[in-house]
Amino acid sequence: QVQLVESGGGLVQAGGSLRLSCAASGNIFHLNAMGWYRQAPGKQRELVATITSIGTTNYADSVKGRFTISRDNAKNTVYLQMNSLKAEDTAVYYCNADVSHVSYYGLEQYDYWGQGTQVTVSS
Secondary structure: OOOEEEEEEEEEEEOOEEEEEEEEEEOOOEEEEEEEEEEOOOOOOEEEEOOOOOEEEOOOOOOOOOOOEEEEEOEEEEEEEEEOOOOHHHHHEEEEEEEEEEEEEEEEEEEEEEEOOHHHHEO
8 A cells, every 4th residue: 555645735825835745655666657636626636747757747738837846756755836826726736646566466556646735825
């Protein structure tokens, strides 16, 4: 099993910044891609940003130029630096990780989610 623990959410005024962190622990052979998703009330969960194990990044158009995803492989941690926040960024932000395990059956790959952290941007 793998646990993803998020931190860094909160309440901020429009134009402000927040930094989210997500630390992975447990039975980890290799952390593959990691990412952040968000879900606003009444809306579907959507991709915010992803990063591969070698640092290749991908962003939703709505956050390009404002958000930066990064990771520290030594700490099994992914970060999301959010600048110039807007009211429409208000959502629960979820960390996601694609993890390889060594098991009795060999190398297996599973997808994990964190519990979510609330980000609220006041206008």
